[in-house]
Amino acid sequence: MLRQMLCAIALVGLGSTSAQAQFRSDTLKIGVLNDRSGIYADLSGEGSVVAAQMAVEDAGGKVAGRPIQLLSADHQNKADVGANIARQWIDRDGVSMIIDVPNSGVALAVQEITREKQIIFIASGPGSSRLIGDACSPTGFLWTYNTYAMGVGTGGAMVDRGGSSWFFITADYAFGQSMQQDTSQIVVQKGGKILGSIKHPLNTADFSSFLLQAQSSGAKVIALANAGADTTNAIKQAAEFGITHGDQQLAGLLVFDTDIDALGLATAQGLILTTGFYWDFDDQTRTWSARFEKRHGAEPTMVQAGVYSAIRHYLKAVEATGTDDGPKVAAKMRELPLDDFFARHARIEANGAVSHDMYLAQVKAPGESKGRWDYLKILSTIPGTVAFQKPENSGCKLVAP
Amino acid sequence: MMSLLGISSQALFGQLLLGLINGSFYALLSLGLAVIFGMLNVINFAHGAQYMMGAFVAYLLLQFAGIGYWPALVLVPVIIGGFGIVLERTMLCRLYRLDPLYGLLLTFGIAMIIEGLFRYGYGVSGRPYPIPAALQGGYNLGFMFLPVYRAWVVVASLLLCLSTWFAIERTRLGAMLRAATENPVLVQAFGINVPLLVTATYGFGVALAGVAGLLAAPILQVNPLMGSNLIIIVFAVVVIGGMGSILGSILTGFGLGILEGLTKVFYPPASNVVIFVVMVGVLLVKPAGLFGREK
Known part of the structure; x- marks a missing residue:
């Protein structure tokens, strides 16, 4: 009798440990970590949470028989705050996957934690190619864009259009540095010259001083290796100082639809940019975007x-x-085919890069736009194989060079 | 061409002028803070939010009522000043007998609420506000291209600063104000309505922030975060100039704008800390600030 009971207890114990080994908790928890109140809140923020909710609902709210639970938090663009939340989510709440994390500085911190804890981390907001380069992780993915792909797109296109000399205005943190480095590489490869660069603190209101230095450098292209409000302020002030009326051109290396919306087409028109997705690209993107727009x-x-x-x-x-x-x-994600309204001709590489079609676009003139959010003309599609760096050249240790 | 440490004199002149332009904003904002602190002993942490509101009121006037820049130049300070007066009458006036810290906490909380509301309504990317037609274009000064609008900002700011200084230091009304600050009971005994003076002063200080917001709107994005980015710097300016010193806040505002401009040439990454480095230095050597009086 006693032996039978002990056996039963042991079996129950075994059962629960094997269940624990399969899942970290009773529900599958996904944590959306991003900027909810700062300069990147419009381009990710609440909208990313809405997109995540839609994904969970479209999957039926359940996976492998378990309900899916979404968590979300604000990292305030501070690496230490983001890292603390990620640790709490993993250690205390049993979160299985962390997603978004705009601001490459925060994303690099989260990548370290998720690598150590073997948790899936899918970066959509940040762009630093270090996430799939020297800081790559077996469980880390860079889903939406990266600084190398943006450099290939915008950098390549500007050089082709006669932009042979470049000056960079760069946000002084992980993203800006990667952006400048990757774009410079492409420009030089294509025969262009780099005349100089300036690093500015994140969240700068007045760019006139930097713009003036860029202007006096005589470079044909003034490249903005920054994002969000930094980019919009720089573009607006460049117009004010008459830079774009001369023979110098601006290149926004990372410009989001929300930035164009904030600037207005009168100021932003003509800007060349690269994007990983445009809501008005075809019927598939329009259908999904209409659902999103209704909610957000x-x-x-x-x-x-x-x-x-x-x-x-x-x-x-x-x-x-x-x-x-x-x-x-992570292994399964690399193995399963990926092709949806967002990721066209996609491939998940060994270094965690999700290579997919990118688009070279130009901002419409006010007369060409039919209304709010009708902002871009797609000039060409850049195939993922061209836009994304070969994993063996990325510097990621998971890939033998 | 002459050059200094590898920077051409041409670039240097340009940066000095840009520093002066930024200094205009620092001066205008720190002046409002100094007036409020000097007369009311209140550290108005909502100043940044009120500056942001100035820009937003201008944007909303244009968007929904078609009221342009020039009428806004009158309407914005009236509306923002009116908001300040309501704030002072309903909340701030209850705290005068307490430590200034309470006023700071109250205004800090109000700033958070205002910013949160605007962020909720308008997001963080900001909204565009055009430069008025009469101030578009620019002058080619040889060493730099000076947009007309920026020149206007310097002129407007100087005018406002100097007339404020004149009103407080050189007129009868200003003398009453200063007397009321020094000894409110005695001044009241002379038949002067001190609470009214105090309310008007707060309203005026806040209106100055509103004007600064309007002046900034065509240069920066009209953005709910624009005030919180600036307010800490402006407080540093006030501390360096001497809390409550009118002339001090004007001079240090312009001076530090120029210093920051120079830093942007010689070592750009330090441009957001240079003012605080100066602040620490000044506090160590002269705790009351460059123009402040030790009490």
């Missing part, structure tokens, strides 16, 4: 569309493996 009140940025696409793919991998174990799910 604005058209989706590429970051928000990327969050949806990534969660759907992740959930498919969890369903297929029947576990939320990071390395197993």
Whole structure:
């Protein structure tokens, strides 16, 4: 009798440990970590949470028989705050996957934690190619864009259009540095020259001083290696100082639809940019974006569309493996085919880069636009194989060069 | 061409002028703070939010009522000043007998609420506000292209600063104000309505912030965060100039704008800390500020 009871207890114990080994908690928890109140809140923020909710609902709210629970938090663009939240989510709340994390500085911190804890981390908001380069992780993915792909797109196009000499105005943190480095590489490869650069603190209101230095450098292209409000202020003030009326051109290396909306077409028109997604690209993107717009009140940025696409793919991998174990799910994600309204001709590389079609676009003139959010003309599609760096050249240790 | 440490004199002149332009904003904002602190002993942390509101009121007037820049130049300070007066009458006036810290906490809380509301309504990317037609274009000064609008900002700011200084230091009304600050009971005994003076002063200080917001609207994005980015710097300016010193806040405002401009040439990454470095230095050597009086 006693022996039977002991056996039963042991079996129950075994049962629960094996269940624990498959899933970190009773529900599958996904944490959306991004900027909810600062300069990147419009391009990711609440909109990314809405996209995540849509992805969970479209998956039926359940995966492998478990309900899916979404958590979200504000990292305030501070690496230490972001890292603390990520640790709490993983250690205390049993979160299985962290997504979004705009601001490359914060994303690099989260990448370290998720690598150590073997948790899936899908970056949609940040762009630093270090996330798939020297700081790559077996369980880390960079879903939406990266600084190298943006450099290939905008940098390549500007050189082709006669922009042979460049001056960079660069945000002084991880993203800006990667952006400048990757774009310079492309420009030099194409025969262009780099005349100089200036680093400015994140969240700068007045760019006139930097613009004036860029102007006097005589460079044909003044490249803005920054994002969000920094980019919009710089573009607005460049117009004020008459820079864009002369023979110098501006290149916004990372410009989101929300930035154009904030600037107005009168100021932003003619700007060449690269994007990983445009809501008005074809019927597939329009259908999804209409659903998103209804809930969020604005058209989706590429970051928000990327969050949806990534969660759907992740959930498919969890369903297929029947576990939320990071390395197993990551392997499955690389194995499953990926092709949706967002990620066209996509491939998940060994270094975590999601290579997919990128688009070279130009901002419309006010007369060409039919209304709010009708902002871009797609000039050409850049195939993922061209836009994304070969994993073996990325500097990621997971890939033998 | 002459050059200094590898920077051409041409670039240097340009940066000095830009520093002066930024200094105009620092001066205008720190002046409002100094007036309020000097007369009311209140550290008005809502100043940044009130500056942001000035820009937003201008944007909303244009967007929904078609009221342009020039009428806004009158309407914005009236509306923002009126908001300040309501704030002072309903909340701030209850705190005068307490430590200034309470006023700071109250205004800080109000600033957070105002910013939160605007962020909720308008997002963080900001809204565009055009430069008025009469002030578009620019002058080619040889060493730099000076947009007409920026020149206007310097002139407007100087005019406002000097007339404020004159009103407070050289007129009868200003003398009553200063007397009321020194000894409110005695001044009241002479039949002067001190609470009214105090309310008007707060309203005026806040209106100055509103004007600064309007002046900034065509240069910066009209953005809910524009005030919180600036307010800390402006407080540093006030501390360096001497809390409550009118002339001090004007001079240090312009001076530090120029210093910051120079930093942007010689070592740009330090441009957002240079003012605080100066602040620490000044506090160590002269705790009351460059123009402040030790009490």
